[in-house]
Amino acid sequence: MHDNDPVIPTTAGPRHEALERIRSESSKLRNGLRLPWPDEIEQAVSRRLVDFARSRVPSGEGRLGTSRSSGGLLPPLIAVVGGASAGKSTVFNNLLGGGFFSRVAPEAHTTSGLILAAHEASRADLLRLAELGGFLGCARFEFADAARPQTGRTDALTIVFHAMDPFRGVWLIDTPDFTSESARREGDVTLKLLPWFDRLLVVLDSERWFDRQSVSRIHESSRRWGHDRFVLFNRTCEGVLAESDLNMLKGQASRLDATGMSILEFRRGRGLVEFAPGALDDASRFLLEEPQNRNRFLSAEIAKASRRLLNQNDERLSRLGELQSQLRAATDRILPSEWDCMTAIMVPTERRQLEIVSRVLRLNTAGRWLSDQRRRLGRMVKSLYEPASPQESVENSPAEGESEGSRIILAEGFFRRVAARHAHDLTRLAHGARFWSEVRSWTGLESAGVRFEWDEVRRESVRRRTGRLDQALRLWNARVESECEGVGPHMKGAAVVGLVATAVVLIAVPGPLTALSVIAAKGALAGAMSHVLGAAGLGAILGKNLTRLVEVVREKLIGSPEFNEVLSAAGEFRAEIAAALRSAESGLVAEAQALTLPTGDPLHHALCTVADHADLLP
Numbered sequence: 001m002h003d004n005d006p007v008i009p010t011t012a013g014p015r016h017e018a019l020e021r022i023r024s025e026s027s028k029l030r031n032g033l034r035l036p037w038p039d040e041i042e043q044a045v046s047r048r049l050v051d052f053a054r055s056r057v058p059s060g061e062g063r064l065g066t067s068r069s070s071g072g073l074l075p076p077l078i079a080v081v082g083g084a085s086a087g088k089s090t091v092f093n094n095l096l097g098g099g100f101f102s103r104v105a106p107e108a109h110t111t112s113g114l115i116l117a118a119h120e121a122s123r124a125d126l127l128r129l130a131e132l133g134g135f136l137g138c139a140r141f142e143f144a145d146a147a148r149p150q151t152g153r154t155d156a157l158t159i160v161f162h163a164m165d166p167f168r169g170v171w172l173i174d175t176p177d178f179t180s181e182s183a184r185r186e187g188d189v190t191l192k193l194l195p196w197f198d199r200l201l202v203v204l205d206s207e208r209w210f211d212r213q214s215v216s217r218i219h220e221s222s223r224r225w226g227h228d229r230f231v232l233f234n235r236t237c238e239g240v241l242a243e244s245d246l247n248m249l250k251g252q253a254s255r256l257d258a259t260g261m262s263i264l265e266f267r268r269g270r271g272l273v274e275f276a277p278g279a280l281d282d283a284s285r286f287l288l289e290e291p292q293n294r295n296r297f298l299s300a301e302i303a304k305a306s307r308r309l310l311n312q313n314d315e316r317l318s319r320l321g322e323l324q325s326q327l328r329a330a331t332d333r334i335l336p337s338e339w340d341c342m343t344a345i346m347v348p349t350e351r352r353q354l355e356i357v358s359r360v361l362r363l364n365t366a367g368r369w370l371s372d373q374r375r376r377l378g379r380m381v382k383s384l385y386e387p388a389s390p391q392e393s394v395e396n397s398p399a400e401g402e403s404e405g406s407r408i409i410l411a412e413g414f415f416r417r418v419a420a421r422h423a424h425d426l427t428r429l430a431h432g433a434r435f436w437s438e439v440r441s442w443t444g445l446e447s448a449g450v451r452f453e454w455d456e457v458r459r460e461s462v463r464r465r466t467g468r469l470d471q472a473l474r475l476w477n478a479r480v481e482s483e484c485e486g487v488g489p490h491m492k493g494a495a496v497v498g499l500v501a502t503a504v505v506l507i508a509v510p511g512p513l514t515a516l517s518v519i520a521a522k523g524a525l526a527g528a529m530s531h532v533l534g535a536a537g538l539g540a541i542l543g544k545n546l547t548r549l550v551e552v553v554r555e556k557l558i559g560s561p562e563f564n565e566v567l568s569a570a571g572e573f574r575a576e577i578a579a580a581l582r583s584a585e586s587g588l589v590a591e592a593q594a595l596t597l598p599t600g601d602p603l604h605h606a607l608c609t610v611a612d613h614a615d616l617l618p
């Protein structure tokens with residue numbers, strides 16, 4: 001910094017701090033959140049902040065040497081605007097004494113960026129503005145040689161200096177055309193910077209004299225920013241101006257709500273021409289008049305845009321909550337219980353035992369749950385034997401030493417089918433959700449959806465957890481066999497032991513059957529076991545040993561380390577599935593959240609401050 005640079009106080013009011021935050025995060029609003037925050041509103045915020053910064057400079061410390069300004073902060077910024085080849089640059093140069101500041105050429109759209117003409121005395125002020133940043137929306141200034149005509153640049157502010165003392169207190173700006181589709185890129189530069197300009201000098205060539213659309217567009221674009229407007233009707237073709245035409249031009253000036261008008265006589269020649277003496281006197285007086293203070297216009301537009309953005313964000317937040325609930329419900333619906341996981345990955349021997357147990361439970365368990373469970377079990381059993389696609393067959397092929405009916409292969413197939421179905425359901429739900437309907441209508445964006453990826457890391461994790469469950473079941477079966485040896489000679493058969501082991505686990509496992517769990521009510525086990533063994537044709541054979549078997553199961557098997565390990569391993573396998581499903585759900589939620597602004601975010605607070613207190617903005 002230079003020794004004479006202004007020192008901007010760090011303690012500013014909350015509204016000034018709000019504007020600072022909004023300016024610093026405007027890209028987040030527009031490009032990140034895709035919320036409606038137009039370029040011209042961002043420029044209006046920057047204009048208010050530059051005004052505020054200049055107003056905080058103590059007198060004698062670099063403040064602009066003029067009291068004539070919009071609010072006494074910056075010199076009046078007067079823009080020459082109009083259509084292509086209307087004569088804007090010619091007027092600009094003639095106002096500055098006929099110098100070749102802005103290039104004039106026969107072809108249209110010669111001026112492609114802003115060209116600012118300032119008195120030599122303003123050089124130091126412009127250098128300080130360049131250091132403050134944000135002036136006229138330009139990241140950099142380009143100080144040009146006044147002896148060489150300029151065309152301007154879309155990525156910089158071109159500055160030329162003059163020695164016209166009458167215009168020492170104003171800055172005059174030549175702008176690109178913004179009235180035709182063919183110059184949309186250059187015209188966008190002018191349109192978005194309208195909040196910076198204090199007054200407009202509108203130049204209309206003969207082709208647009210009676211074009212109400214062009215005049216209305218200029219009027220609507222500038223009225224909201226509180227611009228005073230002066231219109232120059234530039235005669236760009238020969239002919240006598242009839243009285244009726246003159247009256248029509250006055251009507252156009254009135255339609256433009258201009259404070260004054262002048263008609264420039266046709267001048268023959270190519271390139272820059274000089275107007276007759278006095279032709280621009282009225283326009284020059286307009287330049288030197290005190291412009292109205294536009295703070296209320298700027299603040300009103302900023303507040304209006306903030307309210308519009310907040311309203312749309314509130315709508316998104318509301319629909320986001322709805323989407324989250326829908327996604328969570330979809331995950332809860334498809335997430336299998338521990339009982340589902342246990343039954344789905346049973347090997348063929350265990351499945352035959354399961355058929356006996358489930359048949360008995362169907363006979364002894366009443367209520368709607370039973371029929372629902374039968375349907376779920378039927379779908380689950382069917383899915384285990386559905387033919388896989390060629391790709392699935394390759395990816396899910398057994399490793400060396402594994403059979404098609406091994407627990408690991410069954411577990412992998414079950415896991416993948418549940419996850420793939422879940423991904424399909426969530427994607428369909430997201431695409432049809434009201435949240436994305438609202439976002440799509442404003443931005444054209446669509447949810448990326450969910451795609452389940454079966455990779456080596458996931459496969460290894462599933463295999464590890466399935467291996468633990470398989471080992472736990474082996475130890476459990478061994479424990480059951482060991483305990484059953486003391487019950488009676490008929491309890492040593494592997495079929496009986498396996499049936500008992502399967503029945504105990506399925507009856508006691510947490511889930512819909514908890515009502516029959518001996519953990520909740522051990523007395524229920526005796527009846528359940530009697531029915532299970534009876535249906536297996538073992539009740540008569542076991543006879544008086546049945547009561548003893550029930551006691552062994554209740555006292556020595558339920559709650560044993562082997563039993564708890566089975567339940568823990570089953571829960572761990574289910575948790576692996578749950579983690580994958582919740583991760584997919586969270587990904588969709590995060591995708592939607594990235595397009596919303598939380599109410600607790602400082603940026604949200606800043607927008608509320610600006611929206612609610614437009615009349616008190618700095």
